[in-house]
Amino acid sequence: MKRFDVIVVGGGPAGMFAAGFAARQGARVALLEKNARCGEKILITGKGRCNITHSEDDPRKFVEHFGRNGRALLTALYAFGVKEVVAFFEEQGVPLKNERGGRIFPEHGEAADVQRALETFVRDAGVTVHTGCEVKNLLFDEGVVKEVETSIGTFTADSVVLATGGLSYPETGCTGDGYTWAKACGHHLITPEPALMPVTLSDPWTSEVSHFNLKNVRITLCVDGKKIDERFGEAFFTRSGIGGPIVLDMSSRIRDALKQGEVKLLLDLKPAVASDLFDKRLQRELAEHSNQDFANSLGQLLPRDMIQVFVRLVGIDPKKKCHSVTRVERQRLLKLFKEFELHVAGCEGFRRAIITSGGVSLEDIDMRSMRSKQVKNLFFAGEMIDLDGPTGGFNLQECWSTGYLAGVNAAGRQDNRSDITTI
Numbered sequence: 453m454k455r456f457d458v459i460v461v462g463g464g465p466a467g468m469f470a471a472g473f474a475a476r477q478g479a480r481v482a483l484l485e486k487n488a489r490c491g492e493k494i495l496i497t498g499k500g501r502c503n504i505t506h507s508e509d510d511p512r513k514f515v516e517h518f519g520r521n522g523r524a525l526l527t528a529l530y531a532f533g534v535k536e537v538v539a540f541f542e543e544q545g546v547p548l549k550n551e552r553g554g555r556i557f558p559e560h561g562e563a564a565d566v567q568r569a570l571e572t573f574v575r576d577a578g579v580t581v582h583t584g585c586e587v588k589n590l591l592f593d594e595g596v597v598k599e600v601e602t603s604i605g606t607f608t609a610d611s612v613v614l615a616t617g618g619l620s621y622p623e624t625g626c627t628g629d630g631y632t633w634a635k636a637c638g639h640h641l642i643t644p645e646p647a648l649m650p651v652t653l654s655d656p657w658t659s660e661v662s663h664f665n666l667k668n669v670r671i672t673l674c675v676d677g678k679k680i681d682e683r684f685g686e687a688f689f690t691r692s693g694i695g696g697p698i699v700l701d702m703s704s705r706i707r708d709a710l711k712q713g714e715v716k717l718l719l720d721l722k723p724a725v726a727s728d729l730f731d732k733r734l735q736r737e738l739a740e741h742s743n744q745d746f747a748n749s750l751g752q753l754l755p756r757d758m759i760q761v762f763v764r765l766v767g768i769d770p771k772k773k774c775h776s777v778t779r780v781e782r783q784r785l786l787k788l789f790k791e792f793e794l795h796v797a798g799c800e801g802f803r804r805a806i807i808t809s810g811g812v813s814l815e816d817i818d819m820r821s822m823r824s825k826q827v828k829n830l831f832f833a834g835e836m837i838d839l840d841g842p843t844g845g846f847n848l849q850e851c852w853s854t855g856y857l858a859g860v861n862a863a864g865r866q867d868n869r870s871d872i873t874t875i
């Protein structure tokens with residue numbers, strides 16, 4: 453039996469923060485991770501660049517992005533908020549920069565630098581890291597975790613932090629194990645659901661245009677012809693549909709809308725220009741190319757690969773001379789630019805969801821310390837708790853803040869009878 457002050461289960465961002473900061477408090481800490489290395493999921497965040505946090509550094513405004521549960525995050529954010537995260541990564545040799553929409557990324561590097569910086573942090577703090585170590589079960593007795601059974605033997609500790617993540621991208625190790633143990637010892641579970649997921653379309657051509665970004669576009673969500681949401685920003689087609697920040701942020705509404713009726717997305721490729729003005733622009737383009745084939749007239753308006761799809765969908769003979777394009781045909785073209793109809797078939801599930809919504813109920817966690825209200829030496833951190841934010845770095849910030857708070861408090865509890873330190 454291996455004995456520690458604190459055991460952290462799960463070596464993602466939340467678990468690595470919990471372990472490192474618990475060790476910095478002087479606790480003997482073991483971090484148990486079933487993958488061959490910690491932070492596997494970090495490597496794929498932000499398309500390999502890792503959107504570490506968001507520039508909104510006022511905790512009260514930050515938590516508004518988490519909906520009705522957001523306020524629960526306040527103590528953690530005051531303890532270790534955006535400013536502390538930026539300072540932390542700079543100290544670890546990963547300077548950050550602010551990008552469009554308040555997204556904060558590593559200045560020079562990529563997600564791999566973030567993962568390596570966290571490994572170094574954990575190691576330098578003196579944490580004993582066991583990778584390739586799958587936790588199989590938690591044994592409870594008299595309201596405390598007594599033992600942690602793993603594939604490499606049994607561990608025991610005064611405090612245990614669960615940071616096993618959710619169910620999204622299961623190939624990164626997230627198989628919901630923590631939910632099972634939390635439920636088994638009396639915690640209420642809000643049904644985990646995939647969130648921030650790409651959308652599948654029945655339009656078969658998306659794979660032809662899946663390699664470039666649609667920047668500064670507007671997407672409107674319609675159910676049975678009624679507009680119910682709209683977003684402005686970045687999106688991209690995928691092999692089977694559409695993804696990117698504005699689609700991901702709307703995806704839970706899209707999933708609900710699919711239960712109500714026929715769902716379409718209207719893509720406005722030129723949202724800064726009103727339809728009548730853009731029609732004049734089209735007239736100018738067609739006039740300038742009047743003796744050329746229609747297929748060769750759209751170069752100023754669209755990326756090259758998109759032109760082929762446009763020409764096919766608009767139903768104008770590509771060889772028709774521009775001067776012969778009729779008004780009705782031009783109106784069809786205008787509609788494609790301003791109200792391109794995309795037919796929603798469904799939402800991707802956990803396999804491609806960025807995060808999992810739901811999880812361990814906040815009712816069962818003292819959010820001032822991240823300690824369980826059911827099991828007195830158990831703490832929670834990260835995605836496995838019932839908090840989920842939009843894209844933009846909000847979800848990782850939740851992991852840093854709750855990981856820090858859980859780690860510090862777990863370390864403060866080296867004997868199960870003493871009181872918790874709240875910050």
Ligand SMILES: Cc1cc2nc3c(=O)[nH]c(=O)nc-3n(C[C@H](O)[C@H](O)[C@H](O)COP(=O)(O)OP(=O)(O)OC[C@H]3O[C@@H](n4cnc5c(N)ncnc54)[C@H](O)[C@@H]3O)c2cc1C
Binds near residue numbers: 486496497621836849
């Ligand atoms: C494609 C993608 C891109 C993303 N991009 C961003 C972004 O740019 N910015 C952002 O803010 N968020 C992003 N996210 C979300 C972010 O990655 C998650 O919110 C975050 O990783 C959750 O951290 P966590 O520590 O709670 O859990 P995880 O990162 O899921 O880590 C949990 C760890 O626990 C381990 N584990 C599970 N069960 C066991 C067990 N039984 N025994 C031992 N170990 C176990 C797992 O192997 C895993 O390593 C992205 C997610 C995805 C999938």
